[in-house]
Amino acid sequence: MLFSHRNSDYPSPVLSNRVLEMDPSSVSDAPSIHNGVNLLEYRDLNKQRLGPYDGRVAAHVSVGGTSCYITTNTDYVPGLPPTGDEVFLHQDMRWGPDDPTLWPHHYSETYCHLGAIPRRIGPHQDDIFIMWWNPGRHDFVCPRTGHTLMRGLGKLSGARISALSPPVHQLLTRCEGYINCFDPPRRPVPLVPQLADSLHHGLDRLCSIPATLKRMVLGVTNVQRTFLELYGLLDWITVYQPRMTDTSRLGGASDVDVVGVYTMDPLVAEQFHRVRLPYWFIRPLSAFHKDNILRVVKPLDPVNLLQLAVVEGFPPIKGGPTLEQRIQNIHRGTSTLPWYKNPFASGHAAKTIEMPAPRPSRAPSAAGLSVGKLSATSKSSTQQKPYDRPRPNNQNRNQDTHFQQRNKFAHFETPYMAAALPSWRAALAAVDTSPTPLCGPHPRNVYVFPEPAFVIGSDARCDMYLHHYQLIRDALL
Incomplete structure (x- = not known):
């Protein structure tokens, strides 16, 4: 190895x-x-x-x-x-x-x-020697090669796929010949078609579905073990x-x-x-x-x-x-085991696959709990909505007020941003800025992308938006 x-x-x-x-x-x-x-x-x-x-x-x-x-x-x-x-x-x-x-x-x-x-x-097993090979990072085709879209996801390299595929297909052909030699009511050993199906789909996933490096390696070792x-x-x-x-x-x-x-x-x-x-x-x-x-x-x-x-x-x-x-x-x-991270998971690691109960990171105080459920005091004091805006401190209070009060449809004056075209200035000035609901079949006054003011600047808030934008940029494009 x-x-x-x-x-x-x-x-x-x-x-x-x-x-x-x-x-x-x-x-x-x-x-x-x-x-x-x-x-x-x-x-x-x-x-x-x-x-x-x-x-x-x-x-x-x-x-x-x-x-x-x-x-x-x-x-x-x-x-x-x-x-x-x-x-x-x-x-x-x-x-x-x-x-x-x-x-x-x-x-x-x-x-x-x-x-x-x-x-x-030893190497004399050249026909199936690939089944004892350990994949590494150099076998992971990542976005910088232009073969995948998302950063952090990739596939097994074409050279390794070409080495794995022939022995897998030869073995599947052998399985097909074994299965076809049975006439009803005789049946093949049930484990043969089960393993053959698992091997076939395992190789297809390696060829088709991007994954993280660890999950790609797990896909390779699964194909090898099944083979x-x-x-x-x-x-x-x-x-x-x-x-x-x-x-x-x-x-x-x-x-x-x-x-x-x-x-x-x-x-x-x-x-x-x-x-x-x-x-x-x-x-x-x-x-x-x-x-x-x-x-x-x-x-x-x-x-x-x-x-x-x-x-x-x-x-x-x-x-x-x-x-x-x-x-x-x-x-x-x-x-x-999941192919991708589950976006609906609670975020706590399960102890085992069969017992996915999340464990609290620390023991809650007795004053904040009632029997079997959270008390009202605990809910209001300890729980926070996932998208609650953080409370500003003294250092950025004035800056946050500036972001809240500024007309987001007015041109944002900053040396980091090119001057707007006159027609664009006029279009922004003509936007109806009266309060409207943000739901319904045709909501108005909603930015599809973050406004430029959120991604231009050098403060921590802008850096956070830039970081998030870089993470989802490929998906948005």
């Missing part, structure tokens, strides 16, 4: 997915004896083929206070996957170790394809699952570039061993009995391999503690 420079809009460093391209030489050895059990006691280096319960490497772990050991057909042992009822978006705009495309998880009957998701190995899961799902259905019942396959070391799974089920270990999918078989240390283990290593820590710092402005998504519920949260996470 790439590293990018630290800034407020796109925090760094980005440390995504390095565990999935692990160099076996970087795995550290660990003591073989734990609680009086020596995992290397029955080691046989001359054995030609390891069985499903043996381990090329093994590791000691503690699960729920129970001392366990893990055996695997790979050369490393990733740390145990996380648990909890919330998933968090991290500063690389990915879901961290909760994401099964970034970190192995326990085997699930509902999502049995997670172990077949591709993992990053990898859909790729693994199709491989599981069409390649690996049919091989599970092939008794002629003898298995062996993992030779497939996929993520793999944790399991405590011997049947799953046997099946994954047979088709050479990576697996990590967890058992209590008391169950150790003549397993041939070649090496004992330390589990890899996701803290050193993934970006775990939580990004600001994106509340966690709360669901349930099970793996299936967390996967569902990730599936709907990108569609739940």
